């Protein structure tokens with residue numbers, strides 16, 4: 001039987017892959033009670049990946065978790081996970097500049113924080129581009145908290161398939177070296 005989520009402790013340390021109804025594909029990891037990592041495989045900013053993003057993470061009710069954060073780009077995100085039903089709702093609030101220059105954000109953001117902060121001042125913020133979408137969770141992995149191997153390299157074509165087929169992490173959820 002699939003894992004049942006109830007408390008925040010059940011949720012923290014979980015690694016998810018999901019597809020939004022608009023086709024955008026994301027990979028996201030609840031690293032600990034105030035930190036998230038993610039990788040974007042499809043959509044407007046496919047190729048972007050981020051580690052150690054500070055976030056607010058709460059349990060709303062049994063098995064329902066809300067995560068919110070604001071990024072160095074000025075993008076705000078609110079995710080509501082219902083993992084027992086393999087679904088979530090995401091709301092992304094992109095500043096106008098990310099919609100106009102997505103390529104600036106398609107990188108390993110941690111190495112380019114100053115560029116993100118400069119860009120959010122240099123370009124327009126408004127009107128924001130709002131993306132409210134449900135998503136279907138296609139993969140859940142019990143990675144444990146603070147596992148630096150979960151999101152540790154750029155997304156590549158076939159990565160989702162490697163993860164889902166069990167070719168990417170070993171039994172201890174460490175990345176299998178290629």
Ligand SMILES: C=Cc1ccc(O)cc1
Pocket residue numbers: 026028038075077079090092
């Ligand atoms: C902009 C980041 C972001 C990360 C995960 C997600 O599901 C939506 C947006």
